[in-house]
Amino acid sequence: MIxxxxxxxxxxxxxxxxxxxxxxxxxxxARRELREETxxxxxxxxxxxxxxxxxxxxxxRARTVAVAYLAVLPTLPEPVAGTDATEADWRAVEDVLRTDxxxxxxxxxxxxxxxxxxKLEYTTLATAFVGTTFTIADLRHVYEVVWGRALDPGNFHRxxxxxxxxxxxxxxxxxxxxxxxxxxxxxGSAVLxxxxxxxxxxxxxxxxxxxxxxxxxxxxxCARAGNEVEVPDGA
Amino acid sequence: MIxxxxxxxxxxxxxxxxxxxxxxxxxxxARRELREETxxxxxxxxxxxxxxxxxxxxxxRARTVAVAYLAVLPTLPEPVAGTDATEADWRAVEDVLRTDxxxxxxxxxxxxxxxxxxKLEYTTLATAFVGTTFTIADLRHVYEVVWGRALDPGNFHRxxxxxxxxxxxxxxxxxxxxxxxxxxxxxGSAVLxxxxxxxxxxxxxxxxxxxxxxxxxxxxxCARAGNEVEVPDGA
DNA sequence: TCAATAGTGTCTGTGAGACACTATATC
DNA sequence: GATATAGTGTCTCACAGACACTATTGA
Numbered sequence: 001m002i003x004x005x006x007x008x009x010x011x012x013x014x015x016x017x018x019x020x021x022x023x024x025x026x027x028x029x030a031r032r033e034l035r036e037e038t039x040x041x042x043x044x045x046x047x048x049x050x051x052x053x054x055x056x057x058x059x060x061r062a063r064t065v066a067v068a069y070l071a072v073l074p075t076l077p078e079p080v081a082g083t084d085a086t087e088a089d090w091r092a093v094e095d096v097l098r099t100d101x102x103x104x105x106x107x108x109x110x111x112x113x114x115x116x117x118x119k120l121e122y123t124t125l126a127t128a129f130v131g132t133t134f135t136i137a138d139l140r141h142v143y144e145v146v147w148g149r150a151l152d153p154g155n156f157h158r159x160x161x162x163x164x165x166x167x168x169x170x171x172x173x174x175x176x177x178x179x180x181x182x183x184x185x186x187x188g189s190a191v192l193x194x195x196x197x198x199x200x201x202x203x204x205x206x207x208x209x210x211x212x213x214x215x216x217x218x219x220x221x222c223a224r225a226g227n228e229v230e231v232p233d234g235a
Numbered sequence: 236m237i238x239x240x241x242x243x244x245x246x247x248x249x250x251x252x253x254x255x256x257x258x259x260x261x262x263x264x265a266r267r268e269l270r271e272e273t274x275x276x277x278x279x280x281x282x283x284x285x286x287x288x289x290x291x292x293x294x295x296r297a298r299t300v301a302v303a304y305l306a307v308l309p310t311l312p313e314p315v316a317g318t319d320a321t322e323a324d325w326r327a328v329e330d331v332l333r334t335d336x337x338x339x340x341x342x343x344x345x346x347x348x349x350x351x352x353x354k355l356e357y358t359t360l361a362t363a364f365v366g367t368t369f370t371i372a373d374l375r376h377v378y379e380v381v382w383g384r385a386l387d388p389g390n391f392h393r394x395x396x397x398x399x400x401x402x403x404x405x406x407x408x409x410x411x412x413x414x415x416x417x418x419x420x421x422x423g424s425a426v427l428x429x430x431x432x433x434x435x436x437x438x439x440x441x442x443x444x445x446x447x448x449x450x451x452x453x454x455x456x457c458a459r460a461g462n463e464v465e466v467p468d469g470a
Numbered sequence: 471t472c473a474a475t476a477g478t479g480t481c482t483g484t485g486a487g488a489c490a491c492t493a494t495a496t497c
Numbered sequence: 498g499a500t501a502t503a504g505t506g507t508c509t510c511a512c513a514g515a516c517a518c519t520a521t522t523g524a
Binding site for chain 4: 136137153154157158177178179180181182183
Binding site: 370371372388389392393396412413414415416417418 | 473474475476477478479
C-alpha cells in the first residue's frame with residue numbers, strides 16, 4: 001500500500017498505480033508504476049492481468065479505465081516511497097480489507113484476493129509465493145494462509161507429490177526447525193494442477209452441497225500494480 | 236463477425252467493437268457496439284469481461300486498449316449490418332479460427348473460446364446457451380459442441396441431476412424427437428458447480444497425467460463486443 | 471417390430487479426508 | 498526422555514466412467 005502524495009485522496013492509503021505511457025505495454029506499465037511508487041524493482045515471479053475497472057465515476061478527475069494486475073512475490077523487500085507516494089509499506093490483507101480504500105480499490109483488492117485463492121486450486125501458483133527451493137510445509141503454509149484454513153499435513157504431502165510436475169526434488173534437507181528435517185524441492189514444469197486441490201468451503205457438512213455458494217468468481221486475485229488510461233472526450 | 240466498413244482492414248471480417256463513450260460503463264459499451272454493428276438487441280443472458288488487450292502496436296491508427304467481452308446467447312437472431320459494418324453474420328468458430336483476423340482479434344477469440352470451455356467445467360454457464368426450458372440432452376449438446384467431444388448420456392444425466400442447483404424440473408415433456416420424450420428443466424439457482432464437471436483432455440490414458448497440459452488458462456473466454464479507449468499522448 | 475433416445479442400475483478405479491503410525495530432528 | 502515436525506500406511510466414502518439394462522416414443 002502507498003500513501004497518496006497528491007489529490008484526490010491525498011494522504012490516504014491506496015494501491016499503487018498510475019497512467020500507461022504511449023508506447024508501453026500494459027504489464028510493463030504495471031511493473032514500472034510498482035517500482036516508481038514503492039521502489040520494488042524485483043522481477044515478480046508472477047504477474048497476471050486481473051480485471052479492468054472502468055465505471056464512469058471511478059475517478060472524480062476524469063474518466064479513467066484501470067487495468068488491474070496481480071503480482072506474487074516470494075520475498076517482501078522493504079519498499080520505499082517514490083513519486084506520488086509519501087509512504088509505502090506492506091500491509092496484511094485482513095487489515096486492508098477493514099480499511100476504507102479510495103476509488104474502487106476495494107473492488108480491485110477483493111478481485112485480487114479471490115483470484116489468488118482460486119488459482120491455488122487448479123494451478124501451481126503456490127510455488128510463486130515461496131523461494132527457489134522450499135519444503136512441502138512451506139507450500140502448505142501458502143495454502144493455509146491464503147485460504148485461511150488448516151490442511152492435513154500428511155494428506156497435503158501426498159497430494160503435492162502425486163501431482164505430476166508440481167514440485168521436483170532437489171538434494172539436501174532443511175533442518176533447524178523443531179522436528180525432523182524436511183526434503184527440499186523446486187517448482188516443477190506443470191502450470192496446471194492435474195487433479196486440482198479443491199477447497200471445501202463448507203467445512204465438510206455431512207450432506208451434499210459442499211461447494212454450492214462460493215464467495216468469489218473463479219475466473220475473476222493481492223497486490224495490484226494498476227494501469228489507468230484516460231478516455232478523451234468525444235472518443 | 237462483421238465485415239469492416241472503414242479503414243484499416245476495410246472489407247475484412249472482424250469481431251464487432253468500437254470506442255467507449257465518455258459517460259458509459261464498459262458492459263454498456265459492449266452491448267451498444269454489438270447492437271450498432273450487428274443489430275442484435277437481445278439482452279444477452281450472459282455478458283462477462285474477458286480480458287484487456289493493450290499492446291502498443293495493436294492498432295496502426297493510434298494507441299488503443301481493448302476491453303474484450305464474451306456474450307452467450309441461447310438463440311441466434313439474424314444479425315444485420317449497421318454502422319461501420321457492411322455485413323454481419325454468424326460464423327462457426329472452427330471456420331473463424333482458420334481465418335486471418337485483423338488487429339489482435341485472433342487472440343481475443345482464442346481467449347473467449349478458452350473461457351467458455353473452461354467455465355463449463357465449474358459454473359452453470361451451459362444454461363445460458365439454451366432456452367428458458369430445456370432437456371438434459373440440450374445441455375449435454377452444449378458441452379459436446381463446446382468441448383468437441385462426446386459425453387456418456389447416462390453419466391451426464393446423473394451428474395447434472397445430482398449437481399445441487401444446476402437445473403430444476405418443470406412440468407411437461409418434449410416429444411417429437413426419435414425416442415422417448417425428455418423431461419424439461421429450467422436453470423437452477425446455483426452459479427458454481429458443486430463437484431465440477433471436469434473434462435479429461437487426454438482421452439483417458441491409463442497412466443496419470445490426464446490434465447497436465449491444458450491449452451488454455453482457466454482464469455482467462457466466443458463472441459466479443461469490444462470496448463476500446465484511446466490513450467491520449469503524454470498521459 | 472425396430473431403431474432411437476431417455477433414464478436407471480451397477481461395478482470398478484481413483485482420489486480426498488480422517489487418522490494412526492513411523493522417522494528424525496531439537497530441547 | 499519429551500515434543501515437534503516429516504513422511505507413510507490404511508480405511509472409508511464419494512464420485513467419474515464404462516456399460517448393461519429398462520422405459521417410451523416414432524418410423
